[in-house]
Amino acid sequence: MSLNVGDEMMRLFGVLRHEPTDKWIRAGLGGRTVVDSRAALLVWEPRRIVPTYAVPDNDVRAELVPVEPAADSHAPVLHPGIPFAVHSTPGQSFDVRLGDDVRERAAFRPDDPDLAGHVVFDFAAFDWTEEDEPVFSHPRDPFSRVDARRSSRHVRVERDGVLLAESHTPTVVFETKLYPRFYLPREDVKAEVLPSDMVTACPYKGRATYLSFAVGENLAWTYLEPLPDASPLAGLVAFFDEAVDVTVDGVPRKRPDSPLAKVMKDEFGVS
Template sequence: MTTHPGARALRATPEGLLWEPTERWVRGRKGDVTVVDSRRPVLVWEPELPVPQYAFPREDVRTDLLRPAEKPRTGLHTGSRIFYDLHVDDDVRPNAAWVFPADDLAGHIAFEWFLRPERGLDHWYEEDEEIFVHPRDPHSRVDALPSSRHVIVEIDGTVVAETRAPVVLFETALPPRYYLPPEDVRLDLFEPTDHSSRCPYKGIARYWSLRGGQDVPPNLLWSYPDPLPAVSVIKDRLAFYNEVVDLVVDGERLERPVTPFSSALSS
């Protein structure tokens, strides 16, 4: 049987890393300087991280901008011992890059990205689309589907939204999120905040808090005014954290889920 040249399989290293090649064109920039430009990166999953990272062949990296780290951050990245500081003009990003301690990946360099933007590059692109926070996981899906479900949102017994025209967003490892038409949300009960977040699958979100809502977490309502093309159907729609509001869907009151966001929302 002939294997299709695009077929991939996850590979494991003795150190506990999982990795696979990808055919995506990936670039990383610090300011106006392109530091990485690769058409053959690999995706790497570390045991302690829920999302993948990219590692790039050395020849696709501006290694002339890297210097051995003055204070290597040993103990991170599955025991990596080789770290680099990034020097671009007069700006130095300590420990911006490293080499994974695996023979399979010895010829590759990875860059800080997930949760540590101050140590990494400023902008990342997959093909010509800018990507935020972390690379997209090819084994995860995000599907935004128009629906006619009857959705009621309550906070402390008060109905704050009701619709029969939601868009239901299904994202791997998270509960469904119900994106509601603005006219079906009582926005008079909420006030906009300065908070924002970035998602590699959806884009940049803005937030609202409940007015006088001392007993509920802030920033519990959000919207994507300019979502990425794959989920354009959620543009300007509003969604609540299922973790802190009460949802009644088609007459059934849903249990509040426990997710990676739960601890942050309760603190």
């Protein structure tokens, strides 16, 4: 019987997972080294969407001070907005101390025997590099792809009957486990763009700035200076399909209603 690969991966979502990486991983704090490892692991706690780094004890350059862990939120999806200090697997939490600098509950040692001798670190608490390049937002998932493809589909974007954008030259982004996104040329945005102060980071695409409109805040985003792998997206505009009505080649698309889609809508402040 043939198996759907995506379904099989989702069946693992609720368990503790890890994958070795050959990348040279370093973490810094105020210009000083906290972690320096050539034997790191990527670790996904149960229900965590994105991975974080775990390194062998000998690769830790800071003091680990045991503390009581935060309680598990029991949320069905632990998205990046839920702090690292919230854990969904048994283990020991630590404050990370480097001289006078302390990052509270920024390290965690899972009880799982397959991860014995490793410590997981809070990505947001430190400055990280893979080899000699900085990493944004969270480690890249080796099982995820981001493919941008030029298209001639006719894409129309509306909200509450107001036309926001219309294009015959979109770029479609296919990202593993996520809803396809249509990135449109800026000149195909028809509604007046209003200022937004929101900025987010993606480890695959770079830093995104957001666009608001009279009919809603932070409905769209753009990568003005994307990372090299996402260079085809420079200056293009994508909309939250969760909050707008998208018609492709005359066929209305259903708004995403998965748990992950709801998390994204809430996390990014779409209104």
